[in-house]
Amino acid sequence: MKIRTHQVNLYYSDFHALKGITMEISANTVTALIGPSGCGKSTFLRVFNRMNDLIDGVKITGDIFIDGQEIYDRKTNIDDLRKNVGMVFQKPNPFPKSIFENVAYGLRVNGINDKKFIEERVERSLHQSALWDEVKDKMKKSAFELSGGQQQRLCIARALAIEPSIILMDEPASALDPISTAKIEELIYELKKNYTIIIVTHNMQQAGRVSDKTGFFYLGELIEYDDTKIIFTNPKNPRTQNYITGRFG
Amino acid sequence: MKRFFRRFIEKFIEGIFFLSSSVTTLTVLLIVVFLFREGMGVFNKTPIEEGFAIALNKNNSVKEISSLDMKNIFDQNITNWKTLGGNNDSIILFRIDDISNYFTDEQLGDSLQYVPKCISSLVDSLTGIIAFIPEKYIDKHFAGRKLPMDKISVGKFLSGKEWFPTAQPASQLGVLPLILGTLWVSLMAILIALPLGLATAIYMAEIASEKVRRILKPLIELLAGIPSVVYGFFGLIVIVPLIQKVFDLPVGETGLAGSIVLGIMALPTIITISEDAIRTTPRAMKEASLALGANKWQTIARVIIPYSMSGITAAAILGIGRAIGETMAVLMVTGNAAVIPHTILEPVRTIPATIAAELGEAPQGGLHYEALFALGCILFILTMATNLLVEYISKKRKYNKQ
Numbered sequence: 001m002k003i004r005t006h007q008v009n010l011y012y013s014d015f016h017a018l019k020g021i022t023m024e025i026s027a028n029t030v031t032a033l034i035g036p037s038g039c040g041k042s043t044f045l046r047v048f049n050r051m052n053d054l055i056d057g058v059k060i061t062g063d064i065f066i067d068g069q070e071i072y073d074r075k076t077n078i079d080d081l082r083k084n085v086g087m088v089f090q091k092p093n094p095f096p097k098s099i100f101e102n103v104a105y106g107l108r109v110n111g112i113n114d115k116k117f118i119e120e121r122v123e124r125s126l127h128q129s130a131l132w133d134e135v136k137d138k139m140k141k142s143a144f145e146l147s148g149g150q151q152q153r154l155c156i157a158r159a160l161a162i163e164p165s166i167i168l169m170d171e172p173a174s175a176l177d178p179i180s181t182a183k184i185e186e187l188i189y190e191l192k193k194n195y196t197i198i199i200v201t202h203n204m205q206q207a208g209r210v211s212d213k214t215g216f217f218y219l220g221e222l223i224e225y226d227d228t229k230i231i232f233t234n235p236k237n238p239r240t241q242n243y244i245t246g247r248f249g
Numbered sequence: 250m251k252r253f254f255r256r257f258i259e260k261f262i263e264g265i266f267f268l269s270s271s272v273t274t275l276t277v278l279l280i281v282v283f284l285f286r287e288g289m290g291v292f293n294k295t296p297i298e299e300g301f302a303i304a305l306n307k308n309n310s311v312k313e314i315s316s317l318d319m320k321n322i323f324d325q326n327i328t329n330w331k332t333l334g335g336n337n338d339s340i341i342l343f344r345i346d347d348i349s350n351y352f353t354d355e356q357l358g359d360s361l362q363y364v365p366k367c368i369s370s371l372v373d374s375l376t377g378i379i380a381f382i383p384e385k386y387i388d389k390h391f392a393g394r395k396l397p398m399d400k401i402s403v404g405k406f407l408s409g410k411e412w413f414p415t416a417q418p419a420s421q422l423g424v425l426p427l428i429l430g431t432l433w434v435s436l437m438a439i440l441i442a443l444p445l446g447l448a449t450a451i452y453m454a455e456i457a458s459e460k461v462r463r464i465l466k467p468l469i470e471l472l473a474g475i476p477s478v479v480y481g482f483f484g485l486i487v488i489v490p491l492i493q494k495v496f497d498l499p500v501g502e503t504g505l506a507g508s509i510v511l512g513i514m515a516l517p518t519i520i521t522i523s524e525d526a527i528r529t530t531p532r533a534m535k536e537a538s539l540a541l542g543a544n545k546w547q548t549i550a551r552v553i554i555p556y557s558m559s560g561i562t563a564a565a566i567l568g569i570g571r572a573i574g575e576t577m578a579v580l581m582v583t584g585n586a587a588v589i590p591h592t593i594l595e596p597v598r599t600i601p602a603t604i605a606a607e608l609g610e611a612p613q614g615g616l617h618y619e620a621l622f623a624l625g626c627i628l629f630i631l632t633m634a635t636n637l638l639v640e641y642i643s644k645k646r647k648y649n650k651q
Contacts, residue, residue, distance in 0.1 A: 049540055051536060051539070051540065054536070054539070056459075079542045079543070079544050080542070082539065082540055082541065082542040083541070083542035086540065086541070087536075087537075087540040089533055089536065089537065089540075091533060093531070093533035093534055093536075093537045094537075095534065095537065095538070095552055095555075095556075096555060096556055097555070105538070105541060105543075105551070106541035106542060106543075108551075109538070109541060109542060109543035109544075109547045109551065110542060155537070158537075158541065159540070159541070162541060162542060
């Protein structure tokens, strides 16, 4: 198992946001987290790269293992953890830098200065995120000159450049048009070969298209977690059934 | 009826608002026009005091004398006409008070009616003379040559290195030392204040806990509320002796003292504006950096500061703007010597300090008075330029960040 969580509880001060989440995720799969707004799926996603640490008053109990390593252990280096667990955010958030420097950022902050190595890695990452052909002639241009869909693929390239083994995606296509969304989904399918992907999505069809496994969250609980096919065709829990068929959410 | 009344009130209030805005605009325009009208008068005058003239012997070949040379002649730094391209003849100074050395009271007449004739003959007889005399004594039979004086030019005014407006016979109106003094002190102030202010802003925006911030913020705002004369007092009592001791100087009133005081005064501006700029860095931007394994310091240095760079620049320029216009504190601690400063440890004099110190003793409408107003114009242009620069930078920021 790539990732294993056991009885994870998370509190925002008094608010009990995640309630006893136990989940296992195997390598090179896509796991979709679905559920209505405020159900805790994004919070749960941010547990894996300890992004919740930034918020005051967050308390986490339970165990989260990545590659057998407890990531909330005192010995864990957060920066190293985040190098291994890349993240793509809901809205494209490139840095106000050139396209090249955006992708190179992760390498530079990790102390890599070899110009040739950086150039190769940037090119490879942009190939992986299917953006290379569109940007290869304007690497020095500001990342803000790209379209929203291109910016999001740039952010994916940026995450790939430091060679994580896990990629977290927080509604990566929710701010994009259908064509860009299709491109991102295609990309997820490609990336699955080398990476373990966890994706939060509001879009049921998207979850159905891209994921191998799906977890349904409701009010901070993991209601059901199974193969995507089963969740969408034959869910065991009536609440999952209701959500999938659009009766609430 | 009621509706009519309400409409009337609305119109009335609208009218008051319109009136106050027009009055404000008009006042601003009036001040600017007044400033420039008074200030430009200086370029219509010669550096010789009004009603006086300079006369030479008619055989003297010197065609014109600059005001600086004039000062040197009367200070006896130049003693031979050869220096100015004339004949080899030593210069004889003649002021109107010297007349009794040459003539008796009888010769001058009971009611001084023969003075013009006496001066005329004196100027005619001494080939090396330069006479500084009231214009009324030059009649149509005058045997000497009245020296034409050029009007003060903008170029000479700006590039002149001597500021001695009360010099006789020719005022020395060179504002270069004052402009340089102002810029020198202001820039040094920013060099002192920017690192300190930026560090505080970063600390408050990114590192300090909410509790610390809640104490620090009002304290810094308090700093902005202290009257500038108090800063000057503090500078005079604390910083000036300190500088004198540390650098072992004859006097502690130096450009550095002014810069330190101004730096402290510019701190609140720099801190509040750059803190606001740093806080506008989107959370998503910070998270993106942290998610790539960058630590807090790398995120601050590589993402937050570049992102808020235009805001920080604006803060620095506004700080300079404040420093350029500051009068009282600077007047108290810089020593006010109108010389071009070579090091930061010399006394300097800034434009606002000059105006404040000298306007009281300059007769209204006179050359000195108008020169001070022209200085005011220069100050106005300097501060306006900094404000325009800030506006330009913040416009650029909006364009850059969508």
